[in-house]
Amino acid sequence: MLKLAKKRVSGWAVLFAVLFMVGQVITSLYLPNLTSDLVNYGVAKGDTNYIWSAGMKMLAVSVLSVVFSFGNVLLAAQTSQGLGKKLRQDIYSKVLNMSNDEFDQVGTSSLITRTTNDVVQIQNVAMMTLRMMIMAPIMLVGASFMAYQKDAQLTSIFVVVIPIMVVFVGIVMFFAVPLFKAMQTKTDRLNLVFREGLTGVRVIRAFVRDQFEQKRFDDANIDYTKNARKVYSIMAVMFPLMTLIMSGTNIAIIWNGGHLIANQAMAVGNMLAFMTYAMQILMSFMMLSMVFVFIPRGQASADRINKVLDLKSDIKDNDQPQVFTDDTAASLDFDQVNFRYHGAEELALTGVDAHVKAGQTLAIIGGTGSGKSTLINLIPRFYDVETGAVKVKGLNVKDVDQHALQDQISLVPQKAVLFKGTLRENLRYGNPDATDDELWHALEIAQSADFIKEADGLDTFVEQGGNNFSGGQKQRLAIARALVKKASVYVFDDSFSALDFKTDANLRQALREDTMIQKAVVVIVGQRVSTVADADQIIVLDDGKMVGLGTHTELKANNETYREIVESQIKEGNDKNE
Numbered sequence: 001m002l003k004l005a006k007k008r009v010s011g012w013a014v015l016f017a018v019l020f021m022v023g024q025v026i027t028s029l030y031l032p033n034l035t036s037d038l039v040n041y042g043v044a045k046g047d048t049n050y051i052w053s054a055g056m057k058m059l060a061v062s063v064l065s066v067v068f069s070f071g072n073v074l075l076a077a078q079t080s081q082g083l084g085k086k087l088r089q090d091i092y093s094k095v096l097n098m099s100n101d102e103f104d105q106v107g108t109s110s111l112i113t114r115t116t117n118d119v120v121q122i123q124n125v126a127m128m129t130l131r132m133m134i135m136a137p138i139m140l141v142g143a144s145f146m147a148y149q150k151d152a153q154l155t156s157i158f159v160v161v162i163p164i165m166v167v168f169v170g171i172v173m174f175f176a177v178p179l180f181k182a183m184q185t186k187t188d189r190l191n192l193v194f195r196e197g198l199t200g201v202r203v204i205r206a207f208v209r210d211q212f213e214q215k216r217f218d219d220a221n222i223d224y225t226k227n228a229r230k231v232y233s234i235m236a237v238m239f240p241l242m243t244l245i246m247s248g249t250n251i252a253i254i255w256n257g258g259h260l261i262a263n264q265a266m267a268v269g270n271m272l273a274f275m276t277y278a279m280q281i282l283m284s285f286m287m288l289s290m291v292f293v294f295i296p297r298g299q300a301s302a303d304r305i306n307k308v309l310d311l312k313s314d315i316k317d318n319d320q321p322q323v324f325t326d327d328t329a330a331s332l333d334f335d336q337v338n339f340r341y342h343g344a345e346e347l348a349l350t351g352v353d354a355h356v357k358a359g360q361t362l363a364i365i366g367g368t369g370s371g372k373s374t375l376i377n378l379i380p381r382f383y384d385v386e387t388g389a390v391k392v393k394g395l396n397v398k399d400v401d402q403h404a405l406q407d408q409i410s411l412v413p414q415k416a417v418l419f420k421g422t423l424r425e426n427l428r429y430g431n432p433d434a435t436d437d438e439l440w441h442a443l444e445i446a447q448s449a450d451f452i453k454e455a456d457g458l459d460t461f462v463e464q465g466g467n468n469f470s471g472g473q474k475q476r477l478a479i480a481r482a483l484v485k486k487a488s489v490y491v492f493d494d495s496f497s498a499l500d501f502k503t504d505a506n507l508r509q510a511l512r513e514d515t516m517i518q519k520a521v522v523v524i525v526g527q528r529v530s531t532v533a534d535a536d537q538i539i540v541l542d543d544g545k546m547v548g549l550g551t552h553t554e555l556k557a558n559n560e561t562y563r564e565i566v567e568s569q570i571k572e573g574n575d576k577n578e
């Protein structure tokens with residue numbers, strides 16, 4: 001936890017929070033002393049003047065105590081909230097720069113829990129540390145000393161009470177701490193199921209799986225609730241028992257103190273002060289037990305956050321990166337590429353070798369799970385090859401700065417993603433300086449201009465996730481956005497699948513005719529033969545292996561796998577027509 005707080009917390013704020021807290025403890029310890037004097041020298045002797053002056057002193061000390069307490073709470077709150085803010089910022093910026101491998105290691109739901117719930121735990125512990133953790137031991141020592149000053153004999157009560165408290169706090173910690181730690185993983189699970197349900201709500205309804213999903217959620221929910229109930233039951237037992245111990249201590253003090261007073265061995269004021277110190281000692285124990293229970297939970301959260309922040313990407317920039325030059329023509333090369341996912345036994349890609357020049361289109365075809373998306377993820381270096389090389393404009397993607405590389409590439413992912421805002425804002429994502437004319441040009445190529453003109457043009461509002469557009473419209477808008485960006489390599493990952501055959505053909509025709517695209521390399525991943533047929537080269541993937549490379553005509557003549565794909569689609573087409 002200290003590691004997280006370092007650099008994210010102001011040393012001055014902590015210093016002043018601690019100073020205020022020490023001030024608060026000193027004034028709290030001084031007040032019972034004043035009470036005892038007031039009773040012993042004022043009330044017992046009927047000295048009104050003394051009562052007035054001691055009363056005024058008490059008032060002044062109380063005001064001072066309130067000021068110290070206010071200063072401490074304010075600084076503790078500001079420091080802990082500031083720490084939370086910085087942690088959220090750091091996690092988010094880490095997430096934005098994570099490689100796909102790192103992302104796979106943590107998972108989206110867990111990242112959300114870590115950015116929200118875990119950060120709140122750290123904030124709570126920071127607040128608690130600045131309030132209680134430092135205050136409790138000082139108060140404990142100070143109150144014990146003052147109590148001893150008031151009456152050494154009565155202090156022997158604590159010889160019995162303190163070991164009871166220590167054993168009690170130990171038992172509570174033993175049972176509560178593991179349960180508290182488990183809360184975070186159970187929250188993760190709850191978020192995961194909830195998130196899957198939210199994103200897949202239409203699929204769930206379509207497959208009438210709502211009862212199954214409801215049960216899955218209920219299981220996670222019950223598991224979380226059971227754990228939480230156990231924890232809070234322990235806490236529910238802890239507080240009344242603590243109060244019982246406190247009351248028992250009070251009774252013991254009054255009993256023994258009463259005898260001492262009766263024997264004139266102790267002044268009444270001293271006993272009153274002693275009782276307050278006893279309460280302070282027991283309160284310090286209460287605080288410590290809370291701290292001991294919450295700190296391990298906070299530590300578990302800190303470990304989870306550190307795990308994200310410390311993720312070391314294998315994908316690192318070269319210390320002396322090579323630089324793309326504007327006058328080099330676009331090109332894309334896969335040189336004998338082999339690739340394996342982190343921890344996987346089998347290679348996901350084997351022997352991919354293809355070379356594409358500016359103005360050419362490379363298509364990638366293959367069955368589901370054959371490795372098409374995996375291959376294109378290597379171009380922007382979302383993953384690194386195991387052997388071989390991927391080159392953009394002749395430079396190995398490992399030798400260039402990652403941002404510079406991604407600047408050269410415009411990617412339309414398999415799942416079209418649009419952001420809430422106007423269409424203009426969405427289209428300008430890759431090129432903030434694009435003019436309206438350029439945006440309309442991209443929309444024309446992407447066969448989207450007509451339906452956008454019918455709506456509010458570039459001011460058309462895009463709902464969250466682009467939900468006010470159909471699947472095909474969303475894909476076309478994602479394509480238009482990719483075309484607004486000036487790139488050397490345009491990658492369309494199965495982006496034409498939601499388009500009807502005519503729109504698909506028109507779009508590819510418009511792409512071919514565009515002068516900017518003619519200077520770039522186009523990579524199209526497709527399942528349909530019609531989508532890939534007019535590409536300059538087609539890679540045929542089968543179970544991660546490149547089993548063919550050539551034009552449609554060449555492959556149809558020589559490649560068994562490609563022929564099977566073509567024949568299956570002709571058969572499918574005939575079946576549909578029958």
Ligand SMILES: Nc1ncnc2c1ncn2[C@@H]1O[C@H](COP(=O)(O)OP(=O)(O)OP(=O)(O)O)[C@@H](O)[C@H]1O
Nearest residue numbers: 104341344348366367368369370371372373374375
């Ligand atoms: N992040 C990952 N970690 C481990 N294995 C993965 C990962 N992503 C994909 N794979 C595996 O790699 C193989 C190729 O997957 P990929 O998504 O590249 O196929 P694809 O040809 O694009 O399929 P589709 O047409 O269905 O999108 C599959 O067996 C898949 O299970």
